[in-house]
Amino acid sequence: MTTVETAVGTAKTMVLNMGPQHPSTHGVLRILLELDGETVVKAIPDLGYLHTGIEKSCEDKTYSQVITLTDRMDYLNPLGNNLVYCLAVEKLLGLEVPKRAQYIRVMMVELQRISSHLVWLGTHAIDLGAMSVFLYCFREREEILNIFELFTGQRMMTSYIRIGGVALDPPAGWRQPVERFLKMMPSRVDEYETLLTENRIWIGRTKGIGYISPEDAIGLSMTGPTLRAAGVAYDNRKVFPYSSYEEFDFGVPTRTESDCYARYLVRVAEMRESLKIIRQAFEKIKDEGPIKADAPGIIPPQREKMKTEMEALIYHFKIFTEGFSPAPGEVFVTVESPRGELGCFIASDGSPKPLRVHFRGPSYINLQALPKLIEGQLISDVIACIGTIDIVLGEVDR
């Protein structure tokens, strides 16, 4: 915890404590601001208010039990967190996932990306005084959460993506709501753009604010829309494709201005690209086919088999009591979360519980650049800059 004394400067400046209970910090982030009038001289972020020790808890669970913990880190992107963890375990096991399951994963993760960007856009706009955008965004987010509920039974903590595939077959009649969403959404994105893109107040609050050069952004390990708005087309879906992303046709929107406005434009363009991916995945998902890999001893057997076959019953018992033991070794897998490069590092010592699980949270690392963005700017721009990095404190503190 950073004490106020850390930030005390000359007699000319004052220290302002922003947060941890401040609506525009999107959670419990505290920033110590040293101010000269209204100009920020120095900023020291202070984190850890939501630290729950997820990485320590993982060490005491079997590989399958960890999945429910991953949901709770970045709570706007639970499916993406499930995905990166499962990909890492699958890599550790050398497991091949059926194509149908991969396409379902892609569709769900892209829906999640849109819903996360909608929350970002709504809250960012409300921070800057545009109340109505929030209501528009949450209207569409509701549609996406309804689709999640239909598929997984849960709106937020889905735990839908499992090791070796996904938890459930898509429910009967799933195509109708997804189709309706795909038809409706492009015009809704246009609506947000009508409200904001040429809005003079919006441009005034975001254009030229929070500049960072591409060299600094890479040096500070920034990834995701913030890096792409600085002109670096680094997207894990293209650079290191996973889950069959190489089969999908989509663009990576970039800008070169690297200010809050450019980051807004990149995220809106990303929503449109995600819609393209969802449309392609929608067509690729066949009505029949496996949703889990064929790996007895790792994937729980079907309920029907478990009740009729002795061998399946033994596997079921073993998986849920003891778990399975991957070979000793380390893997590091990265995916593109709505906020940037989400990584999962697993070290296995050959026992049924991981020796170490580490998550590279993009919010945590992007937040590091905040002092660089706001020092020398006005205090009102601090709020625009925090919003534009798009942090989720659950992931920052883990």
Next chain:
Amino acid sequence: MTESSSKKANVVAECLRSWNPKAVVEVIEFRGESTIVLPRELLRATAERCREDAKLQYNLLTDATCVDRFPAEPRFELNYHLVSIPRREKVRLRVWLGGNDPAVDSLVPVWPGANWLEREIFDLFGIRFLGHPDLRRILLPDDWEGHPLRRDYPVEGYRDVPNTGELFRKSSTP
């Protein structure tokens, strides 16, 4: 292990060996990922080489983390994950540290982004980074006892009551 990945590891290892024959202790291949084990006194110089060399161009430090292999000795395994955006390659650098006062050179002079990654490792594992500009705890309060991600740290912590020390009270009154 695929053929291309082992070839890639050889490229990086060869490149480093030709620069300094002592730079590479071991090359490990597992599931298509290559790990280069370095001697700990050469970590910063090798990292700099990885970033600057025209054949390597590892310009992004994406992650740094630690694994505690207690009770084995040396117990700490530091892993740095580098990405080369122009070459679309990944590599992992690794150094081993003993349990008795673990310390290693900081990579902040090479990548400013190493700052919070190293603070997190310092906070949760108690590894000191020499030359780090701001080595303070980041996730836990400054007066926390012990380093929770060490394998010998009990899951419930050392005390029955939560850690609300003098500093906590002081900082909550601005």
